Amino acid sequence: MTLPGPAPRDPIPALRDLLGERLLTSEAVRAQHAENEAWYPAALPDAVARPASTEEVSRLLALCHAAGMPVVAQGARSSLEGHHLAIRGGIALDLTGMDRVLAVHAEDLDAVVQPGVTRETLNAHLRDTGLFFPIDPGANATLGGMAATRASGTTAVRYGTMREAVLALEVVQADGTVIRTGSRARKSATGYDLTHLFVGSEGTLGIITELTLRLFGQPEAQSAAICRFPSVAEAVATVIATIQMGLPIARIELVDAMMVRGFNLHADAGLPEEPHLFVEFHGSERGVAETAALFGEIAADHGGQSFRWSQKPEERRALWSMRHNAHHATRRLRPGARTVSTDVCVPISALAEAVAVAQEEGRARGLMQAIVGHVGDGNFHCGILVDPEDAGEMKRVKEFTDLLSDLALRLGGVVSGEHGIGMGKIGKMEAQHGPALATMRAMKEALDPKGILNPGKLLP
Structure with missing residues (x-):
């Protein structure tokens, strides 16, 4: 793809007419949206736009498309490979203001949300329904960002990733065209799977403005445990045996001795500085107890020691809060x-x-x-x-x-x-995909011919 040359005209005045005070150009706000959680240098956008509706996103993209100005979608900005950095300037499209839960269909186990809704906000909204959204990458990320980066997390071993969680999307394309992909139905044989084309596209093919998400029933019982091992090899052997036996585990996390030291410094955890497994089981009271007992036997066979089990919500929250703060x-x-x-x-x-x-x-x-x-x-x-x-x-x-x-x-x-991929692993895409990378390039060229959507990311 040929990257866009100099913009034929400056869209900033027209964007200001569209958004008013929600188009921000102060250095302080631009600097805030130029930072990242990792090590990449700050990348200052020309302006920060805070749309409130799909219509505004559509009109903004039409203006930027005409001008050849880059647009980089941003949510919680918690990604670790520089996905959200405006490395070629342009507009940082802050979608956190589009933060409404639009519908919950409890009988069908799905919810419709705007992209700025965070996973914690959605679960708070669902608290009285008996349902929950399980994808848990650790950070309180926005659901639009989670879909764009195909997030997963600690519960993926049981509940899958955002690939499995997204049923349908509303997407604004580079030229401002609004399309809908998928539906609330649980299966389809109606052509190309456009929904999952956009899931994981890292904002390079379109801007997600609405998501329909799969929900799950809250488990009757949950039990969490922590145990230590003499070596990482024995901890990993326990994981392999557990998976191969088909135990229904909700989470199974490895931390090495150095990570345990970090937990002790950060959270005063008081753990022996050896490799540990953190595990959690979901299900019925009886099922959880039986699974936990079986896991304990497997771990003991591989040198596991100092088991600490708990079904108390506050103790489980403390354990996973510690794990989520690993960064x-x-x-x-x-x-x-x-x-x-x-x-x-x-x-x-x-x-x-x-x-x-x-x-x-x-x-x-x-x-x-x-x-x-x-x-x-x-x-x-x-x-x-x-x-x-x-x-x-x-x-x-x-x-x-x-x-x-x-x-x-x-x-x-x-x-x-x-x-x-973002910026950090862009150089590995050829080795990962081989000739299929040309197909990805063709998709990008078709959907974003001017290359304005998150340029410099995902594709070399």
Whole structure:
């Protein structure tokens, strides 16, 4: 694709007429929307737009399309690969003001929401219905952003990812055309699956302005546990045996000894600095008890010790709050450093090898890192503490992340199971997809011929 040249005209005056005070150009607001949770340099947009409706998004995109001005959708801005950064200027499209739950169809287990609704807000809205939305990436991300990045999280092993959770979308295309994809029906044989084309497209094909989401019944009982292991290998062996036995686990998370140290510093957790598994079971009272007992036997066979079980909601919340704050806890290991957070996903049978190599190669390069993982589906993360001004250290980090991606491909996996591509892994798309990358480029060219939607992301 040829990137757009100089804009034929400045759309800012027309955008100001459209949005009034909701088009912001102050340096302070632009700087706020230029930051990210990871290590990437700030990227200042020319303006921040805060639309209140699909119609406004449509008119905004029509104006920017005519002018060839980039538009980068933003939500909670919690992504870790620079997805939301306006690296070529243009408009930062802040969708957090489109934050209404439009409908809940309890009898059909679905809800219709605007993209600025966060997962926690939706679940608070559902509290009295007996239903919940299970996709839990940790951050209180917006649902539009979660769909755009195909988020998953700690519960994916049981409930799937945003790919499975999204039934239908309303999308504004690059030229301002509004389309609807999918429906509230649970199956379809009616042509191309456009819904799942946009899920995971990272804002490069269209702007999501409405989502229809699958809901689940709140489980009768929930039980969480934590146990420690002599080594990561034994913890991973426990995970593999648990999955292969078909135990209905809601969450199963690995944290290595360095990550436990981070938890102790950040949350005063008081845990032995050894690898741990955090697990959770959902179901009936009897089913949860039986599953927990079976898991305990499997873990004990692989050296698991110091089991701590709880069905108390406050204790379960404390456990998962600690896990969800892993990104911040990692920073406590090296105050003042930034975090390069990378993830890969491999077949379960290759998980132990992949984690072992990640630990060995990180140590060999003198890198301080913590490993956590949604290991029930073969996905794990390395949080590497870095000084972005240290060119030598950043070179070693790049070598390590490239090696990890190549390892995942060699083992039959993918270069990212959760974080996505954004800017950070754009160089691995050719190795991941081969000739299929040309098909992706053709889709981009067809839907965004001027290349205004999140340029510089996903596609090399």
